[in-house]
Amino acid sequence: MASTRDPSTFHLFEEDEDEDETGGGKGKKNFRIDAHDEKWFEINREELRSSVFVHKNFRALWKPKTVSDISVESLIYVKLLEETPDVLLFGTGKTLRQVPEESLKWARKMGMAVEVMDTANCVATFNVLVEEGRNVACGILREKSEDDEDDGAS
16 A cells, blocks of 8 residues: 655554454554644544544544643543543644643643643653553644645645
8 A cells, every 4th residue: 555645754653453452353452643744643544634632542633723722621522531531741733832821720630640742742652651551641733834724625
């Protein structure tokens, strides 16, 4: 299968299948972020062209487009999870940006450790913690390019 992606994009995993816990067959796997660039995220081989919220067992498009859009209301997915994550990561793009304090305080009040980092480090940290079996979630902003003004072409 030939890839249509630019080979310079960051891709973490080869095309592989996870085995179930008994080692005997293909089982339900945790979500992991397989690849990303500034316009898309690939999560378990599905390409998403939006900011994303990802938990080890859940993924969704996420409404915030800028760091200032990250509000307590935008963190509704945390409440929908069966179990509150132990760790909540925020990926803020190519550079580290400050997430609104109200959102950080709310997440900590819910019992989560919170880390804010650039997207590349957020993706790597999320995948490592999922591989370790940790209960982790992340909200990652899609970086919007200058020619991507209204996002209507995506």
